[in-house]
Amino acid sequence: MLSSDVQIIDIHPDHVERAVEALTPKRPKQRRALILFCEENRVIHAVDTVKGPSDFMYGERPPRDLKAVAAECGVDFVACVERDAPARLLAGAQSKINIDQTLFEQVMSLREPLRRELGSGVRIYPDILAAMPRLPDFALKILKLLSPKNFMSMVVVLDGKDVWTSAVVRITNGEADLITTTDTLRPGPELTGDMARDAASLVKAMESARGKVALGIFMSRAGLEHLIAHPRPLGALAALASRKWIVIHPFPRRARILLALAPLLKI
Amino acid sequence: MSVSISRNGVEIDGKVLPLISGEAHYWRHERKDWAAVLDGVVEMGFKFICTYIPWSVHEIEKGRFDFGDTDPRKDVGLFLDMARERGLFVLVRPGPHINSELTFFGYPERILRREELLMRTSSDTPAIIPAPPRFFPAPSYASEDFYSEVAGYFDALRPILEPRTHPNGPIVGVQADNEMSFFFRTSPFDVDYSAPAIGLFRRFLRDKYEGEIDALNRAHRSNHKDFDRVMPPRRYEPCEMSALPWHFDWCAFKEFYLYYGIKRIADMLRARGLSEAFFFHNFPGGQSSSPFHIPMTETAVDAAGIDLYESRKSYPLIRDSVRLAAGTSRLPFSPEFGSGIWPWWKPLFLKDQEFATRAALMNGLKAVNFYMIADRDRWYGAPMARDGSARPSRFRFYANLNRFIRDTRFNEFSMRNDVLLLSVREYERFEQIVSLAHPVEAGLLGGVPRDWLTDPKPPAGMREPVGMLYRRQWRAMMMGFTQAGFPPALADSSVDLSVLDKFPVVAAPSFEFMSMALQRNLLVYALKGGVLVLGPRIPVFDEKMRRDTKFTSHMHEPVGYRDRMQVGGMIFERVDLFNPKRPFLSEGQDVCSYISPTEKGSIIHLGFMFQDYTGYDRSPGLAAIMKRIAAVAGLKARYTSSDPLIETALHERGPDRLLFVANPTGEPRSAAVSLGENETLSDADTGELAAGPAAKINLPEYSVRIFNIHGAAAAKA
Numbered sequence: 011m012l013s014s015d016v017q018i019i020d021i022h023p024d025h026v027e028r029a030v031e032a033l034t035p036k037r038p039k040q041r042r043a044l045i046l047f048c049e050e051n052r053v054i055h056a057v058d059t060v061k062g063p064s065d066f067m068y069g070e071r072p073p074r075d076l077k078a079v080a081a082e083c084g085v086d087f088v089a090c091v092e093r094d095a096p097a098r099l100l101a102g103a104q105s106k107i108n109i110d111q112t113l114f115e116q117v118m119s120l121r122e123p124l125r126r127e128l129g130s131g132v133r134i135y136p137d138i139l140a141a142m143p144r145l146p147d148f149a150l151k152i153l154k155l156l157s158p159k160n161f162m163s164m165v166v167v168l169d170g171k172d173v174w175t176s177a178v179v180r181i182t183n184g185e186a187d188l189i190t191t192t193d194t195l196r197p198g199p200e201l202t203g204d205m206a207r208d209a210a211s212l213v214k215a216m217e218s219a220r221g222k223v224a225l226g227i228f229m230s231r232a233g234l235e236h237l238i239a240h241p242r243p244l245g246a247l248a249a250l251a252s253r254k255w256i257v258i259h260p261f262p263r264r265a266r267i268l269l270a271l272a273p274l275l276k277i
Numbered sequence: 278m279s280v281s282i283s284r285n286g287v288e289i290d291g292k293v294l295p296l297i298s299g300e301a302h303y304w305r306h307e308r309k310d311w312a313a314v315l316d317g318v319v320e321m322g323f324k325f326i327c328t329y330i331p332w333s334v335h336e337i338e339k340g341r342f343d344f345g346d347t348d349p350r351k352d353v354g355l356f357l358d359m360a361r362e363r364g365l366f367v368l369v370r371p372g373p374h375i376n377s378e379l380t381f382f383g384y385p386e387r388i389l390r391r392e393e394l395l396m397r398t399s400s401d402t403p404a405i406i407p408a409p410p411r412f413f414p415a416p417s418y419a420s421e422d423f424y425s426e427v428a429g430y431f432d433a434l435r436p437i438l439e440p441r442t443h444p445n446g447p448i449v450g451v452q453a454d455n456e457m458s459f460f461f462r463t464s465p466f467d468v469d470y471s472a473p474a475i476g477l478f479r480r481f482l483r484d485k486y487e488g489e490i491d492a493l494n495r496a497h498r499s500n501h502k503d504f505d506r507v508m509p510p511r512r513y514e515p516c517e518m519s520a521l522p523w524h525f526d527w528c529a530f531k532e533f534y535l536y537y538g539i540k541r542i543a544d545m546l547r548a549r550g551l552s553e554a555f556f557f558h559n560f561p562g563g564q565s566s567s568p569f570h571i572p573m574t575e576t577a578v579d580a581a582g583i584d585l586y587e588s589r590k591s592y593p594l595i596r597d598s599v600r601l602a603a604g605t606s607r608l609p610f611s612p613e614f615g616s617g618i619w620p621w622w623k624p625l626f627l628k629d630q631e632f633a634t635r636a637a638l639m640n641g642l643k644a645v646n647f648y649m650i651a652d653r654d655r656w657y658g659a660p661m662a663r664d665g666s667a668r669p670s671r672f673r674f675y676a677n678l679n680r681f682i683r684d685t686r687f688n689e690f691s692m693r694n695d696v697l698l699l700s701v702r703e704y705e706r707f708e709q710i711v712s713l714a715h716p717v718e719a720g721l722l723g724g725v726p727r728d729w730l731t732d733p734k735p736p737a738g739m740r741e742p743v744g745m746l747y748r749r750q751w752r753a754m755m756m757g758f759t760q761a762g763f764p765p766a767l768a769d770s771s772v773d774l775s776v777l778d779k780f781p782v783v784a785a786p787s788f789e790f791m792s793m794a795l796q797r798n799l800l801v802y803a804l805k806g807g808v809l810v811l812g813p814r815i816p817v818f819d820e821k822m823r824r825d826t827k828f829t830s831h832m833h834e835p836v837g838y839r840d841r842m843q844v845g846g847m848i849f850e851r852v853d854l855f856n857p858k859r860p861f862l863s864e865g866q867d868v869c870s871y872i873s874p875t876e877k878g879s880i881i882h883l884g885f886m887f888q889d890y891t892g893y894d895r896s897p898g899l900a901a902i903m904k905r906i907a908a909v910a911g912l913k914a915r916y917t918s919s920d921p922l923i924e925t926a927l928h929e930r931g932p933d934r935l936l937f938v939a940n941p942t943g944e945p946r947s948a949a950v951s952l953g954e955n956e957t958l959s960d961a962d963t964g965e966l967a968a969g970p971a972a973k974i975n976l977p978e979y980s981v982r983i984f985n986i987h988g989a990a991a992a993k994a
Contacts, residue, residue, distance in 0.1 A: 012410035014380050018620050021657035023668065027626045045730075047713045055713055057729050062889055063745065065733075097512070097716050101400035109381070109389055109413050116412045189620070196664060 011114040013187040020194035025175040028167075032175070032234060043087035044079065048072045054093070058085065076135030088135045095131030099123050112185065149275040156264040159184045161224035164216055166192060167234045168208060171201045174231055178216065188220065195219055205230070209257045225265050228257040245272040280449045282555050282579050282608045285688045286644060287325075289366065289449055295688035296450075296610065296643070297679060298325035298368060299650025299660075302377065303356040304334050306653065306663060308349040311359055313665025314651045319363050321660065321672060322679030325450075326360055327368040327612075327646045328353075330438075331375045331383040332430045339387060342433045354437045361447035368450035368557075368612075368646065371434055371546065373427045376455055378619045378655035381413050382406070389413050394423045396459070396469040399511040399716065404468045406460045409621050415460045418538035419474035427542070431549050439550030451554045452612060453543035453578055456561045457535045463568055465528050465709050466512045467716035477537065479504045481530045496821050497523040513710050518738035521707075522821045528706040531568040540577035555579040559612035562598045563587070563720065567706045571605045572771050582610030582644070586618060588625055589632035589979035592941030596640045596924075597755070597767060601700060603641030603692065604768030604776070610644035611637065616675070617649050617658025625658060627671055628979070634678065635981035639926045639937035641692045641766075647675065681961065681983075690928040690935060694766035695912050696758050697780040701770045703792055703820055704747035711744040726891055738822075740814070741851065743788045746886055750786035750813065753887030753899060758784070760896065760921040761903035762914025770795050777802040781910040784810035791816035796827040803831075803875045808910040812870070812883030813851060831873040831880050833857050842869060842885065847898040849885035862902065872909065881906055893942055895921050920948040923976065934986040935961070940976035947975045956988030 040060070046067065047055040056066040066083070073079050076088040102123025107116050128139070162180040166173055173192045180188035192198060192212060199211040209228040216223050227247070229237070233256050240246035248269040250256040258265065268275075281288045286295040299321070301314050318326050330353055335342045345352025360367050375383025388394060396404040396417040403414035416423050442448040459468050468474075483504045486492040490503055498519050501507050509527050543556050556578035560569045562585040574581035583602050587595050603609035614637065618625040637645070651661040652668075660671035682688065711732040712719045719727035731744035758765045768776055770785065771794075777783050783802055785795075796816055803809040815832040819825040826832075837854035844864045857871030861881055873880045883902075890896065900921065904914065916925045916936055923946055928935040936958060940946045952958065952969030959966050961983040967974055969988070976982060 014411045016410050016655075018655045019653070020663055021620065021652070023617065023626065023652075023658040023671075026624055026657060030624050055733050057725065059725050062726075062891070063729050063733065068733075091713075093713065094512075096714065097400060100716060101398065101402050104398065104400075104402040104405045107403075107405045107412050109386065109411060113410055113412070116407075193662065196662075196666070 011112060011117075011185055013182065013185040014113075016185075016187050016189065018189045020190045020196075022176075022191045022193035025173070025177075025191045025193070028175045029177075032231075032238060041087065042085040043089060044083050044085045046072060046079075046088070046090045047093060048090060049093040058083065072133075076133060080135055090133040092131040095127050098131060099127050102126065114185075149277060152271060152275065153268070156268045158224070158264065162188070162216075162221060163225040163227075164192075164213070164223055165227045166209070166212060167229055167231055168201070168205060169231055171203045171208075173198075173201070173212075175234075178220070180220065190220070192216070205257050206259070209259045213259060223260060224262055226257075226259050228259065229255070242272070242277055244269070244275065244277045248272045280443050280553060280555050284608060284643060284691075286608075287366075287449060287555065289443065293688075294324055294366075295682050295686075296325060296608070296645070297323060297682055298327045298646040299323050299616075299675070300327045300329075300613070300646055300648040301651045302328055302649070302653050303353060304331070304348075304350045306350065306651065306665070308352070310664045311356060314661060315359055315363050315365065315665075317661045317665050317667060317672070318365065318650055321650075321676045322683065323365070323650070323675075325366045325368060325646070326650070327370065327450075327648075328356070329375045329377050329383070329455075330369055330371040330434065331377070331379055332371075332373050332427075333375075333379065333381060333383050333385045335433070336385050336430065339385075340429065342430075344433075344437055354441065357437075357441045357447055361441075365447060366443075366449045367441075367447040368452065369438065369448055370452040370455060371431065371438070372455060373430065373542070374455040374457070376408075378408075380411050382408065382460075384413075384416060388416060388423070388426055391422070394420050394426070395471065396474070397471040398468050399466050399470050401470065404460070404462060415462075415468070417469050417471045417474055418457070418541070419469060419471060419477040419534065421473065424541055424545070428545060431545050435549040442551050443553050448551070449554050451543075451546055451551050451556050453539050453546060453556055453558055456559055456584060457538055458561050458569070459531075459535075461561060461718065461721075462716075463709075463718045463720075464712065464714070464716045465524075465531060465568075465706075466510060467718075469534065470509065470511070474534070475509060477534065478509050478527070478530050479507055481533050482507055482526060485526070485529075497526070499523070512715060513712075513732070515732070515734060516736050518736045518818075519822050521710075521736060524710045525703070525706055525820060528567055528710065532570040532573065535568055536570060536573045536577055539574055543578050557582060557610065557612060559584050562611075563594050566601070566700050566769055567702060567709060570702075570771065571602070571769055572773075575607055580608040580610050580644075581606055582608070582612045584613035584648075585611050585633065585637065586613070586615035586622070586625060587633050588623065588629040590943070591633075592636055592939065592979075595633055595636045599637045599640040599642045600765075600767040601769065603643070604694075604697065604766040605772055608644050609641050611642055612646050613648040614642075614645045616647040616660065616671070617652065617656055619655055620657065627658075627674065630658070630671070631674055632979045632981060635937070635983070636939060636941070638687070639692075639924075639939055639981055639983075643688055650675075685933075685935065685961070686930070687928075687935075690930045690933070692766070693927040693929050694764060695780060695910070696763045696765040696782040696784065696907065697777060698751070698754055698758065698765040698767050699770045699783065699785040700751070700767060701747065701785055701787070701791070701795070703770075703790070703795075704743055704786065704788065708744040708747060711742070740789055743790075746813070746851075747786050747788065749889045750887060752890050754784050754786065754810070754903075756890045756894065756896065757887075757899035757903035758907075759924060760900040761907065762900075762917035762925075763903065763907050763912065764924065764926055774798045774801060777807065778805065780807070781912055782808045782810065782907060784906075786813075787811040787816055788814050789816060790818035790820065790822060792820040793825065793827070800827045800831070800875075803878045803880050806877035808878055808906065809880045810883065810906055811880060813853070813886050814884070815882060828880070831875060832882065833871060833873070835884065837867070839867070839869075842867065844869065845898055845901070847896075847902075848888055850888070851886045853884035855882075855884060861905070879909060881909065893922050897921070915951070915953070917951050918948040919950075919971070920946055922946065923948040923950075923974075925950060936984045936986050937981055938974055938976065938984065939981040940978065943978050945975070945977050947973060949973050952986070953988065956986055958984035958986060960984055
């Protein structure tokens with residue numbers, strides 16, 4: 011999460027654009043949802059987010075089986091929302107948030123009122139929370155154990171002698187307090203096209219500009235595309251690193267352990 | 278020696294300059310980089326620069342400020358002096374609301390810790406603003422104590438800003454507060470229910486009903502002993518139609534609340550030596566008209582603009598927001614127009630900036646502050662990096678844009694519109710009142726039209742769910758006139774009658790109720806010779822839901838009704854049938870629309886609902902109806918495109934003409950644009966020629982091309 015005085019500086023717009031294009035599915039499927047508004051145990055309004063309002067189930071009891079409704083209406087999602095549920099949800103969250111909390115704590119304040127409403131005031135098919143990919147508990151514990159509270163890491167994708175995209179994040183006391191790109195190196199080092207050599211010079215330049223780099227990951231565009239497409243990117247990263255297709259420099263012991271454990275962690 | 282604004286820009290000592298500005302934040306650049314940033318601004322051709330002056334940055338502790346004594350980056354006086362040395366005029370924005378992605382939006386933390394200064398929600402919680410990197414409770418602009426705190430900050434600014442205000446210094450414009458919008462929480466029953474706000478509501482009612490509690494009780498169907506006992510509604514309960522004025526008064530109060538805050542801040546700044554400058558405000562773009570009220574706000578400041586951060590995929594929103602500002606404001610101005618974006622928002626790249634900028638100019642934008650002109654903390658995508666060095670492709674775009682505006686004197690052109698389409702304030706208020714998204718602003722819910730999320734059951738006594746139907750009719754009118762070759766101007770229905778008089782055709786969706794003031798304006802417009810288009814219903818109630826209409830002698834009572842009816846291949850819904858002397862649309866014997874002559878003009882009543890058009894649809898039938906309406910006013914479409922999805926807009930200055938041609942879709946298109954006799958087009962960027970009478974024009978996806986029109990018709994004009 012972000013520190014309250016996080017600096018987000020020298021973000022090269024081309025780096026963002028390339029990263030966004032690389033990470034965005036080429037033909038995103040248009041998702042359709044059906045929202046059923048209910049009051050006093052009756053459906054008072056139905057909206058298909060693509061086709062518009064309809065009188066589907068108007069005046070009837072809210073459906074129990076939302077999956078069957080999704081199949082009947084040919085939509086990807088169904089939400090059944092009690093008229094006052096959003097107000098209750100927001101009121102519950104707002105009464106718990108204050109400016110002394112961290113951003114993480116503030117976001118987590120939504121959890122309890124959300125849990126109260128989900129399944130009663132707000133029902134959603136498919137169960138989004140259950141469908142979200144979750145790491146096994148042991149994997150989370152290992153990740154937490156191996157994540158230092160204070161460190162700076164950089165990820166750079168190289169395209170010949172140019173930086174194609176990059177991200178540099180500094181974590182202090184567990185919160186990001188600096189986010190930048192290699193654009194912060196002005197003038198940046200001359201790159202040679204040799205990934206290992208370029209990694210060393212970029213790390214050196216970043217250290218003189220912004221402080222010690224604990225972890226640096228350098229790859230080609232092809233390497234990035236391979237990682238994005240892979241269902242277990244950490245495992246893929248370990249494999250590419252062992253074949254020297256990706257340069258990791260510096261490569262701290264915790265990161266070595268993490269990569270070694272990647273097949274076990276299934277991430 | 279004076280500063281004023283006009284439709285063409287800012288008039289400074291008698292000389293009108295197009296208001297094209299760029300925003301840079303001195304405290305976010307190293308002091309050594311200021312010169313490079315300012316030099317870059319000049320090199321790109323800007324004459325104006327704009328900056329916030331944030332309270333939380335300058336206040337070290339209550340009553341103690343750093344204006345460069347400790348941190349050289351905070352020397353705002355020096356920054357202003359350096360701007361002046363380079364011949365730049367400056368717009369300052371001292372808040373107190375800044376946003377600009379600052380933690381706590383520029384309010385000192387100590388202010389947000391004083392509970393008595395904060396807004397309350399209808400659930401009686403603080404109103405938390407979920408803005409990274411820290412959510413925070415919003416202050417209340419109804420609180421007197423809040424204004425006392427602000428006064429302390431403005432007092433501290435005075436010795437720096439007053440001597441640097443025109444004619445002694447570069448400051449020519451001042452923004453009073455920022456994006457006044459209840460911090461984007463515009464749902465009517467969300468905020469502000471703090472004690473000071475409720476007190477202000479009662480004061481508003483007392484003024485509105487001239488201190489007569491009986492008058493309020495008659496309007497609200499209530500039984501209050503005095504104004505101090507009136508409470509605001511906290512949610513919409515399905516009710517009798519007659520209970521609506523209470524809700525409407527709350528919506529009207531929320532518009533007043535924003536005006537009140539802007540006026541208080543503007544007056545405080547004027548009183549501190551800035552009165553020589555022009556004053557402005559910026560409403561957030563892309564939201565509904567209410568609680569924003571440009572005409573009312575322009576009685577407190579000189580210009581009220583709209584902020585836009587839109588991508589190339591948002592053409593309809595850009596078009597409608599800009600045209601509404603162009604039709605309603607003294608100066609169609611975007612005080613924040615995205616040139617780059619903050620990191621926790623959807624990305625905005627150069628191709629977005631190019632398209633959005635050209636689309637905004639096409640639709641009538643006359644003044645703009647590009648936000649940001651140099652990257653800074655929590656911002657990327659500006660034409661300069663944080664150290665003032667150019668990001669070449671972006672830098673070139675803004676330099677070329679400034680050259681185009683200067684060389685063509687674009688600020689002196691006016692967009693040609695023969696049709697005016699009104700956004701009717703009372704229906705937009707109603708749409709918000711019956712929103713099922715409460716307390717969330719429906720416009721924030723991911724692209725679903727807000728009218729789709731309204732209660733379909735009308736209040737008892739009301740014939741139809743106006744909240745669900747109004748915008749649908751509006752969209753059809755907008756699309757129909759556009760595809761018929763009459764791109765309509767847009768305006769808030771609270772504009773003066775004199776605005777209506779400029780147009781041969783004025784259209785407004787209309788339902789059973791309408792404010793008396795608007796009914797009067799519309800009728801007078803039609804009596805004086807205009808062609809007025811109303812429907813599906815002619816109003817028979819006023820805003821207090823009392824049976825009252827101005828249209829008695831110009832309307833026909835329905836003689837029948839159909840749920841659906843097919844006319845000329847089009848499906849109409851909720852159709853009233855009439856037996857008029859001058860039918861306008863009919864199928865066999867069934868007449869669903871008629872023309873009612875007035876003294877010098879006419880009223881066309883479309884007694885039905887159009888179908889819902891929400892995307893880039895083609896509807897030749899709809900366009901044909903609008904063409905027939907235009908023909909009643911003797912209008913003939915010009916510069917129309919063979920592809921109805923390609924939009925054109927004509928801008929004129931005397932005999933000079935510019936034609937904008939836009940492809941707002943995600944695929945390349947080509948279209949034939951009809952020209953007058955012996956006219957030709959030349960591309961303003963490339964010089965490429967296209968000859969008439971049907972000039973073939975290729976348009977890449979999401980592109981706007983600008984052409985000079987040459988030839989006989991132009992010369993004749």
